Structures are given as structure tokens and as C-alpha cells.
Amino acid sequence: MTTAKSDPTFRPERQREVAEALRAVLPPSSVLSDLEDTRPYECDGLSAYRQPPMVVALPDCERQVIAVLDVCRRLNVPIVPRGAGTGLSGGAMPIADGVVLSTARLNQIVRMDAYSRTAVVQPGVRNLAISEAAAPHALYYAPDPSSQIACTIGGNVAENSGGVHCLKYGLTVHNVLRVRMVTIDGEVVELGGEALDAPGLDLLAAFIGSEGMLGIVTEVTVKLVPKPASARVIMASFDDVVTGGNAVARVIAAGIIPAGLEMMDRTSSRMVEPFVKAGYDTDAAAILLCEADGTAEEVDEEIARMTAVLEAAGASAIQVSQSEAERLRFWSGRKNAFPAAGRISPDYYCMDGTIPRKHLARVLTGIAQMEGRHGLRCANVFHAGDGNLHPLILFDANRPDELERAEAFGAEILALCVEVGGTITGEHGVGIEKIDSMCVQFTAAELEAFFGVKRAFDPPMLLNPNKAIPTLNRCAEFGKMRVSAGLLAHPDLPRF
Missing domain, CATH: 3.30.43.10 (Uridine Diphospho-n-acetylenolpyruvylglucosamine Reductase, domain 2)
Structure with missing residues (x-):
């Protein structure tokens, strides 16, 4: 430090x-x-x-x-x-x-329009505050990161945040209609619009997830969706994580798109249960949380279909929430997984890779093998429905070299995600944490294209510099240090 x-x-x-x-x-x-x-x-x-x-x-x-x-x-x-x-x-x-x-002081809800189902908010408005303000209209804002009680919409735009309901309702990019932002030159620009389409290039999608490198958000127009009349959650237990991972793919293959589809391994459920008392099956090697929402009839039908698929996929036990309080309790455990890690480890390092669902079992098995190689435990908590993994690598920063081992562990997880056709981030962004892993995923030409977008918005390169996009020199140096299967990363880059 x-x-x-x-x-x-x-x-x-x-x-x-x-x-x-x-x-x-x-x-x-x-x-x-x-x-x-x-x-x-x-x-x-x-x-x-x-x-x-x-x-x-x-x-x-x-x-x-x-x-x-x-x-x-x-x-x-x-x-x-x-x-x-x-x-x-x-x-x-x-x-x-x-x-x-x-942007913490830009915290006003400018307008709430129940007729058009939109809200105009400043970037410092908390994610959960939008849903609280929309509740009297039976509406809410769908993206719900675990930090939604504290995180702000400006930060959600910067990172393209998701949450446990992102499988059905999408990430931030799918729920934002317009962003008002200020460029480095002091020009106010509006990207997107409240109509069904906006003229010109789709710069809104490029801006969302750009991590503050292109401009400063001053106002956001978000979509609101009707609050479902009913919602229930299945908690399915599995005797091993491979069977649980395969069950996820089978749910989607059956044509079911749950409102939420989350997975936790035994390490995660055991660290969460004493903290939240969510009612988790702590003997199971893995649990799936599968939510259905809609009318009461739709929910009953989807719960029955998912139950049949999960039983056929090898679930050892199935429990369905019987009240709204129990449903919220099931989700509270998942949403409190990160703080609960402090009960069993002084520190944790949270990764954020995304993979094709069909490779969940392979990647989870690979992570288990990495635990032995790096000598560190890992608790797996993730958005199983869209393959967005959040492995929590547990370590003690007060012990020599444990942070370095945790970083190496995380980099190996991300390399495996890329190897199976995934990506190094789903919703947390690159920042400085994954900047070297960008060299693993992208070629020199692709990185130069990213810098081209950056220069178009920020010619002096003053907005959040040295984040998210690595320089070619950095990738070359990283490639010197990293050898995988006998091959250097990015052989197309010059070696110095």
C-alpha cells in the first residue's frame, strides 16, 4: 500500500x-x-x-x-x-x-413517471431507493446487486451491475434508457432517449460499463417494471457441485427462464447460515435457488416444472418457500454471502468471471483443483443462470505471500473462464484488479480499438487513467511472466 x-x-x-x-x-x-x-x-x-x-x-x-x-x-x-x-x-x-x-451529493430522484414506467434520477441515488420510491405505483427497478442498499445508480452504470434477478430482467444496460453525461471538455451529452429508439450510433451501450473512463454521469433514466403479483423460491440440494452445475443447464434447456437462478457451494452455505439463518441445507454439497414470479397461476406452474427438472437432474432434496417472509429469507442468505465470509476468514478476494452455462461443472471442478495448488480455500457463490461466477478466495493478508497467492488463484480462475469461451468479468468491471487478465482475453488490435473509443471521448486521457484497458507494453511485460501450457500469452505483442 x-x-x-x-x-x-x-x-x-x-x-x-x-x-x-x-x-x-x-x-x-x-x-x-x-x-x-x-x-x-x-x-x-x-x-x-x-x-x-x-x-x-x-x-x-x-x-x-x-x-x-x-x-x-x-x-x-x-x-x-x-x-x-x-x-x-x-x-x-x-x-x-x-x-x-x-457524485454522492447528486442524490435526487428528479421524476417518477408511473404511466411511462420510468424514473429520472441523479447518479448518487441508491439502487434500492429507486424501488422504494416506485413501490406506491406497484413498480420497481429490476437490477438488484447484493450491495443495492448502498450502491448508487451512477456506479451501477459504470460497472454494468446485475444482481440475482439479472437472468430474467437483465443487467443495467438492459434497464437504462438514457444517460446524461459531461465529457472531459465540459460538454453535456445525452446518450439514448426515452423513445423506443434513438438516432445515431448506440453510444449508450458503449458508455454503460465504461468505468468512468468516458465521462461523468449527471442523470439517468431507468426503466421500471411491474411488481409481480406472486413470487416463490425453490431451494434444491445436491450431493455434489457437478450435479448441481449440470442441473442449471437442464433448467434453461427445458425452456424455463427463472426470475433468479443462483448457486452456492457447501462452504458458502455454511458460512452464511449462522449469520443470516436463512434455512439453508448445510449438508448439501451445493444448493440452487430458483425463483418463479408472475401471477399465482404462472408461479404454481413454473414451480412445478422446475421441480420436475431438478428432481430428474439429481436433486437430493427440494424445499419451496411457503411465504413472502421465507422467500426473502432464502435470498437474504445469498445476498449476504460476501459479508458472511468475514466469519470464517480475515480477508476474501472476490472474482467475477462469466462462462457458458454448459461448462459450469468443468469450471467448478477446476476451481476445486486450484484450491490445492494455491493452498487456499474458495467459497463459490454465483449467478448460475447466466454463468456469472463469484468465487470468494479466502486468505489472511497478515500472513506472508497469501495475498499474492490469492491474486494468482484469481488470475488462474479467469484464465480458465476464457479457455472455456467465457470472459473475465460479468458485472464487477476490470478496474485495476483484472487489467492483466485483459491481456489474456484480447489481442493487441482489440486493445487498440478500446483505446480508440477512449481517445474519442477523452483526448487528454484524464478520466480514470490506467484502469480497465492495459497498454500494449503492460501486456508484453505480463506475457514475459506468464507461461501457460508452454505458451506465452500474446505472442503477437513485441517483447522488450
Whole structure:
């Protein structure tokens, strides 16, 4: 870990210059520069990597966002946008000589339109607050990350967040109609629109998931969906994870699209159950949570169909929620898996690879083998329906080399995801955590195309620099260190 005072790029005179320039355009209380004030911003949810920022700016309106960007562009200061800081890939980790631009104070619900089933919100509005505000209209916002009580819609847009109901209702990109954003040049641009289609290139889809590298979000129009009249959850137990993984593929192959389809292994259920008392079968090697929603008749029919498929797939036990309270309790265990990890391990490293569903069993078996090679435990919790894995690698940062072993373990998981036709991230983003794994997945030409998009939006390359897209030099250096099956990663890149 580095600190602002020890980092060689940190200069007190530069900090004073930038802070004074920002205080000229923002209220003094909206500019933080003392180390004790900036320290809370030194990392996001990936706390293994920390760096206090030089200055933190807290604008409370779009005009002030523009003013901050004008100052930073004029003084050539890097900017790291930040929402609630719940991200898990280091995307909001500061730069020692940069400014953190927090959107936390842009937290108003601008408009709620039940007729068009949309809500217009500022980026600092919490994910769950949208559904709470829409509840009187029997509507809600579908994407529901585990951190939804705290995470903000601006951060969800940056990472293209999902949640336990993403199989049926989609990720953030499927639930956002319009984004209003400010470019590095201070220009206000609207991407998408509230009509069924928008003219020109589909830049909205390119912007969602761009991790703050293309612009600063100031307003978002989201879709709202009707709250289902009924919802019930099946908890199916399996005697081994391979059978459970195969059951997932069989549910989808049967033409059933559950509202939620999640899987947890025995390590996960045993760490969660004492924490939440969700009623999990802690003797099972794996459990599946399968939700049906809709009218009461639709739910009854889908529960019956899923039960038949799961029994045929080898489920050793099946339990169906009998009340809304029990349904929520089943989900509370899954959504509290990350904090519950603290009951059995001082630290955890959460990965985020995505694979074709048919390879779930293979990848889970591979992860079990990696546990032995790296000498670390791994709890598997994931969005089984769309193949988005969240292995929690358990380690103790106070023990020599355990963090390094956890990182190597995580990199090997992601390499396996790519090998079976998947990708290195589903909803957590790349940030700094997976930047070397980008070299495993993409060619030099593809990486240059990514930089081309970046340069089109941000010519001075000041927005969240050195995140998400690795330079070719970095990939070449990484390739020197990484040999898999006797082959170097990216032989097409120059070696120095």
C-alpha cells in the first residue's frame, strides 16, 4: 500500500494549486485535501489496494461537475469518478496526483413517471431507493446487486451491475434508457432517449460499463417494471457441485427462464447460515435457488416444472418457500454471502468471471483443483443462470505471500473462464484488479480499438487513467511472466 505522502508523484505544492483552483469554483466544504479527510476515499470494495487521493471534489449539481472538469483539464489533473465506493475491482481507487470526483451529493430522484414506467434520477441515488420510491405505483427497478442498499445508480452504470434477478430482467444496460453525461471538455451529452429508439450510433451501450473512463454521469433514466403479483423460491440440494452445475443447464434447456437462478457451494452455505439463518441445507454439497414470479397461476406452474427438472437432474432434496417472509429469507442468505465470509476468514478476494452455462461443472471442478495448488480455500457463490461466477478466495493478508497467492488463484480462475469461451468479468468491471487478465482475453488490435473509443471521448486521457484497458507494453511485460501450457500469452505483442 502506498500513501499520498510517500508516493513519489505526490507534491504538496501541486496539491495546494489544485485545491485552491477547485475552491474557487466549489464551496470550501466541497473540497477535501487533508489526509484525514481524503483517507476514506483511498479504496473501493477491493480494499487490498489503497491510495489516498491528492484532492476530493464533492459537487452537488451538474454545473459544479462541469466546473471541476474545467479545472482538472486546465491543470492536466487525472480524475477518478466515484459513486458509493462499493465496487469490487479497484475501479474507483484514486491516483496519488489526481482528484476523486464524487457524485454522492447528486442524490435526487428528479421524476417518477408511473404511466411511462420510468424514473429520472441523479447518479448518487441508491439502487434500492429507486424501488422504494416506485413501490406506491406497484413498480420497481429490476437490477438488484447484493450491495443495492448502498450502491448508487451512477456506479451501477459504470460497472454494468446485475444482481440475482439479472437472468430474467437483465443487467443495467438492459434497464437504462438514457444517460446524461459531461465529457472531459465540459460538454453535456445525452446518450439514448426515452423513445423506443434513438438516432445515431448506440453510444449508450458503449458508455454503460465504461468505468468512468468516458465521462461523468449527471442523470439517468431507468426503466421500471411491474411488481409481480406472486413470487416463490425453490431451494434444491445436491450431493455434489457437478450435479448441481449440470442441473442449471437442464433448467434453461427445458425452456424455463427463472426470475433468479443462483448457486452456492457447501462452504458458502455454511458460512452464511449462522449469520443470516436463512434455512439453508448445510449438508448439501451445493444448493440452487430458483425463483418463479408472475401471477399465482404462472408461479404454481413454473414451480412445478422446475421441480420436475431438478428432481430428474439429481436433486437430493427440494424445499419451496411457503411465504413472502421465507422467500426473502432464502435470498437474504445469498445476498449476504460476501459479508458472511468475514466469519470464517480475515480477508476474501472476490472474482467475477462469466462462462457458458454448459461448462459450469468443468469450471467448478477446476476451481476445486486450484484450491490445492494455491493452498487456499474458495467459497463459490454465483449467478448460475447466466454463468456469472463469484468465487470468494479466502486468505489472511497478515500472513506472508497469501495475498499474492490469492491474486494468482484469481488470475488462474479467469484464465480458465476464457479457455472455456467465457470472459473475465460479468458485472464487477476490470478496474485495476483484472487489467492483466485483459491481456489474456484480447489481442493487441482489440486493445487498440478500446483505446480508440477512449481517445474519442477523452483526448487528454484524464478520466480514470490506467484502469480497465492495459497498454500494449503492460501486456508484453505480463506475457514475459506468464507461461501457460508452454505458451506465452500474446505472442503477437513485441517483447522488450
